[in-house]
Amino acid sequence: GENVEQHPSTLSVQEGDSAVIKCTYSDSASNYFPWYKQELGKGPQLIIDIRSNVGEKKDQRIAVTLNKTAKHFSLHITETQPEDSAVYFCAALAATNAGKSTFGDGTTLTVKP
């Protein structure tokens, strides 16, 4: 089955700096890669996604890149703000796998004011 590894497990940055979270996956059939943000006491929220036919996608301060050959994808947050502090999860899905996601273990991002 699919295996997703996520690094780092914790990340601390100063407000205004950039943050990068990286994930690798094992199943070459995976073709959809969403990212979720989970604030304390809440459910995960989908923040951005990328499909295997696209190399990069950007939405305001967040961007995701995908390298299919190397089987890794990354989340980039620029100009970080204290409200970006949360746990971030990556996931990988294959179209043939009933929509089941394999999640990474999460990255706790702390943005210091």
Added chain:
Amino acid sequence: NAGVTQTPKFQVLKTGQSMTLQCAQDMNHNSMYWYRQDPGMGLRLIYYSASEGTTDKGEVPNGYNVSRLNKREFSLRLESAAPSQTSVYFCASSEYRTAVILGQYFGPGTRLTVT
């Protein structure tokens, strides 16, 4: 448009008691999922329903049963609760078809403690 709702928000059970966690979505999604999240850990899939009328086991199904009551509702039942089932339970939904997959929308969670 409430998205995904879960009841109850909190629950304390004694070992051996049973309960049902309720989940409903109003986004007309065909697929629904139940996860558990333990402290400091990621999300583990318990059961899922790819479409109305079907259910399948996920990664950690032991001790749980599910019912896809209709397209909107997907319930999770603990028949005989054990302390190892102390966790936060999340329900999620998505629109899934072989040719199109989309991300999942999660409910706010149910915090369950089994003593």
